[in-house]
Amino acid sequence: MINDLCKQSSLCREFPIEEHVCPILSNEMVNEEYRLMVVEAPVAAESALPGQFFHLLCPAINNEQPYLRRPMSIYRIDREAGHIAFLYKVTGGGTRSLAKLTPGDSLNALGPLGKGFSLPSGVSHVLIVARGVGLATLAPLATYAKRQGVRVTAVLSARHRELLMSQDEFSSVGAKLIEVSDDYGNSAPESLNVILEDKHSQDPFDYIATCGSNRLLQLAKTLCKRWNIPGKVALEAHMGCGTGMCYACVAPILNESGKKEFKRVCLDGPVFDVGRAMGW
Amino acid sequence: MVDLTVSIGAVKLANPIMPASGTIAEQLGDIIDLGQLGAIVLKTITPDIREGTRPPRVAEGRGATLFSIGIPSKGPDYFLENVIPYYSHYGVPLVASISADTEEDFGKLSSYITVPEITAIEANISCPNLRDNGKAFGMDPSATYKVIKSMKESTDKPVWAKLTPNVGDVRTIALAAEAAGADALIVGNAILGMSIDADTRKPRLGNVIGGVTGKAIKPILLRMVHQCSSAVSIPIIGCGGISNGEDAVEYLLAGATAVQIGTENFINTSAMIDAIDWIYSYCHRQNISRATDLTGALCHLDANMNQEEMA
Numbered sequence: 001m002i003n004d005l006c007k008q009s010s011l012c013r014e015f016p017i018e019e020h021v022c023p024i025l026s027n028e029m030v031n032e033e034y035r036l037m038v039v040e041a042p043v044a045a046e047s048a049l050p051g052q053f054f055h056l057l058c059p060a061i062n063n064e065q066p067y068l069r070r071p072m073s074i075y076r077i078d079r080e081a082g083h084i085a086f087l088y089k090v091t092g093g094g095t096r097s098l099a100k101l102t103p104g105d106s107l108n109a110l111g112p113l114g115k116g117f118s119l120p121s122g123v124s125h126v127l128i129v130a131r132g133v134g135l136a137t138l139a140p141l142a143t144y145a146k147r148q149g150v151r152v153t154a155v156l157s158a159r160h161r162e163l164l165m166s167q168d169e170f171s172s173v174g175a176k177l178i179e180v181s182d183d184y185g186n187s188a189p190e191s192l193n194v195i196l197e198d199k200h201s202q203d204p205f206d207y208i209a210t211c212g213s214n215r216l217l218q219l220a221k222t223l224c225k226r227w228n229i230p231g232k233v234a235l236e237a238h239m240g241c242g243t244g245m246c247y248a249c250v251a252p253i254l255n256e257s258g259k260k261e262f263k264r265v266c267l268d269g270p271v272f273d274v275g276r277a278m279g280w
Numbered sequence: 281m282v283d284l285t286v287s288i289g290a291v292k293l294a295n296p297i298m299p300a301s302g303t304i305a306e307q308l309g310d311i312i313d314l315g316q317l318g319a320i321v322l323k324t325i326t327p328d329i330r331e332g333t334r335p336p337r338v339a340e341g342r343g344a345t346l347f348s349i350g351i352p353s354k355g356p357d358y359f360l361e362n363v364i365p366y367y368s369h370y371g372v373p374l375v376a377s378i379s380a381d382t383e384e385d386f387g388k389l390s391s392y393i394t395v396p397e398i399t400a401i402e403a404n405i406s407c408p409n410l411r412d413n414g415k416a417f418g419m420d421p422s423a424t425y426k427v428i429k430s431m432k433e434s435t436d437k438p439v440w441a442k443l444t445p446n447v448g449d450v451r452t453i454a455l456a457a458e459a460a461g462a463d464a465l466i467v468g469n470a471i472l473g474m475s476i477d478a479d480t481r482k483p484r485l486g487n488v489i490g491g492v493t494g495k496a497i498k499p500i501l502l503r504m505v506h507q508c509s510s511a512v513s514i515p516i517i518g519c520g521g522i523s524n525g526e527d528a529v530e531y532l533l534a535g536a537t538a539v540q541i542g543t544e545n546f547i548n549t550s551a552m553i554d555a556i557d558w559i560y561s562y563c564h565r566q567n568i569s570r571a572t573d574l575t576g577a578l579c580h581l582d583a584n585m586n587q588e589e590m591a
Contacts, residue, residue, distance in 0.1 A: 067343055241546035243305065267305075
């Protein structure tokens with residue numbers, strides 16, 4: 001009986017990672033730079049964790065086939081509906097080809113891959129600090145925290161106010177938002193430091209998650225140290241295989257004795273301790 | 281019923297499909313059944329612990345990848361204590377792959393990892409020879425001979441020499457490896473290349489130069505297998521741009537006894553399993569009862585064809 005139940009759960013299947021063939025439900029622009037792709041993937045939605053990613057097989061366009069898969073962090077995990085979503089910026093051949101997918105097409109998504117976020121027990125107030133595409137990676141963490149009864153405050157940062165996005169994704173799960181942008185002059189780490197110190201004094205944070213900016217990583221390092229709380233960063237890297245085989249996506253990470261080591265972002269990460277990560 | 285078994289000298293394989301070194305890792309076992317493979321070839325290890333080259337380590341072209349990884353290695357003890365135990369339960373022949381800075385170190389490392397779980401040892405001779413200004417061992421017949429000889433004197437395991445394609449006449453290297461006692465050849469490895477970002481004017485790889493792999497290089501390595509198979513009498517394992525069963529069969533027809541699939545594993549995780557199935561159906565369709573009969577079964581072009589066409 002337990003064995004039967006186990007077989008139904010993707011978490012204890014013999015092959016927990018697979019190439020999911022996912023029907024496209026929508027793939028629309030959300031602002032002038034980013035697109036949101038929602039796909040049907042019930043098995044993947046059941047097991048995926050925030051911070052994990054899928055390695056996507058990009059379709060051929062104009063007779064050109066992007067050769068390697070492209071890693072994409074998970075933006076939304078909807079277990080009830082059996083959907084997952086990706087929020088992405090069209091920057092090169094791979095994402096240009098993904099942008100062409102329309103409902104009726106399907107996407108081959110290998111995953112879920114990598115080590116995601118897991119909130120230590122006892123955490124009650126999470127600070128999310130995200131910029132640009134980092135918003136996509138950290139959005140599902142807000143949902144995940146909410147499910148565990150953990151409060152979330154999210155700093156959403158962008159170059160221009162019009163490029164801020166995902167406010168609804170965060171606020172719908174009760175996250176308090178702090179929106180900053182370069183054009184409003186309040187996105188620099190120095191300004192954020194003042195804002196966050198004030199928030200912390202009113203309602204202390206006990207965990208920080210960041211993604212998308214080296215400067216914000218440095219800020220997170222400083223705050224974690226000052227407040228003596230744990231913090232994690234999700235790194236991004238160009239990948240070959242996405243599954244730990246090729247060693248192409250390595251990033252310098254400090255080991256226990258403070259020595260720099262190359263770690264595979266795809267397998268040892270993408271989520272690392274902020275105190276160990278050195279940026280990208 | 282088709283018999284897919286092949287023999288690489290004394291080593292019997294359930295089928296002719298195995299991964300190329302460095303293109304599988306433990307996590308692939310969470311995706312496919314590694315127990316179905318003909319053999320499992322492990323990532324190259326070195327006697328010392330190495331970090332590998334500085335990133336970026338990968339760039340992409342049409343049907344091709346450019347990698348420069350630099351053989352990151354946790355050394356032989358980690359290999360014996362962690363890697364071997366993980367893979368040995370699959371019941372598939374395990375092939376170690378080694379590299380070193382000198383021919384003596386190739387021998388010492390071979391001896392050190394001669395354990396019952398290992399079926400054969402692959403010599404990755406595409407790496408730089410520190411005694412010859414960093415020129416790869418496999419670019420020089422005499423250095424190739426010395427490495428293989430040193431390994432053969434240090435282990436009773438079969439030694440497979442993995443040749444580099446970055447040479448003028450690969451047959452001279454193949455003959456040197458055979459003369460030194462190699463039990464088989466793997467033909468071959470990545471082709472040296474580079475890539476530049478015109479916008480930044482910077483090389484796309486941290487190491488500037490890397491190795492081109494992927495389906496675009498298949499015709500070049502297929503030609504080399506064809507050339508080597510007429511030069512040597514030891515078995516050849518084809519490797520280079522194989523994406524599917526049909527590519528694998530082309531290599532067998534050119535003279536290979538088995539093949540290694542590499543880069544394709546990064547794109548299509550079931551490539552090796554699908555290739556085994558494809559070869560089975562191909563043999564069935566062609567009324568071939570044993571896959572081993574495909575080796576070197578290339579049909580020659582009709583000598584009279586040109587005359588008929590001209591008539």
